[in-house]
Amino acid sequence: MKKYSSEEIIVALQKKDQEVFRFLFEEYFGVLVQFAEYFLLEREAAENVIQDCFLKLWEKKDFSHISNFKSYLFTLVKNICLNKIKHLQLEDKHRTWLLEAYMYAELPDNEYDEVLIARVYRVVNELPEQTRQIFMACVVDGKTYKEVAEEYGITVNTVNTYIKRAYKYLRGQLGSSVLFFFLFSEKCTKIF
Numbered sequence: 001m002k003k004y005s006s007e008e009i010i011v012a013l014q015k016k017d018q019e020v021f022r023f024l025f026e027e028y029f030g031v032l033v034q035f036a037e038y039f040l041l042e043r044e045a046a047e048n049v050i051q052d053c054f055l056k057l058w059e060k061k062d063f064s065h066i067s068n069f070k071s072y073l074f075t076l077v078k079n080i081c082l083n084k085i086k087h088l089q090l091e092d093k094h095r096t097w098l099l100e101a102y103m104y105a106e107l108p109d110n111e112y113d114e115v116l117i118a119r120v121y122r123v124v125n126e127l128p129e130q131t132r133q134i135f136m137a138c139v140v141d142g143k144t145y146k147e148v149a150e151e152y153g154i155t156v157n158t159v160n161t162y163i164k165r166a167y168k169y170l171r172g173q174l175g176s177s178v179l180f181f182f183l184f185s186e187k188c189t190k191i192f
Helices: 004-012 018-040 041-060 069-106 114-125 128-141 143-150 155-175 177-184 186-191
Strands: none
Touching: 004 069, 004 128, 018 041, 018 069, 041 069, 069 155, 114 128, 114 155, 128 155, 128 177, 143 155, 177 186
């Protein structure tokens, strides 16, 4: 397959040249996925971001301000990743608020089913060690992502990824997001 210079790529993209676009996809998809995975720590999410990136690239109408295409492409991927991380952090905050609201609105003084509490406890303990520790620090102990990141010597984005993975595993094992209100109740946090 023919190699293209940055200038040729920009001109071809302006003309919506499918051959050049195919070249770009084949040439850069793998390396961009690895780059996005550095930010998102999840292969599937990274692949989705790169697909979004190429879609934005195809839909873009003006390339006149771009002097170095490769630099532009990596910057585009980085910005999409950072926006996705911000969005995920916002989703986590909203999920926490909804679960707390549900807990206070629906279950003010109910006794909890000990079997269910034990099940939640068992599933949380099945998490990988670091994931479990970070999840417990954020969700049970109420620490911020920033506090946990500093405590463990990792980035806030990494904390976000651990929390996301923990919720995904817990949802898969427990089958219902309604069960998460147990993690926010005073009675359940005492057993952890």
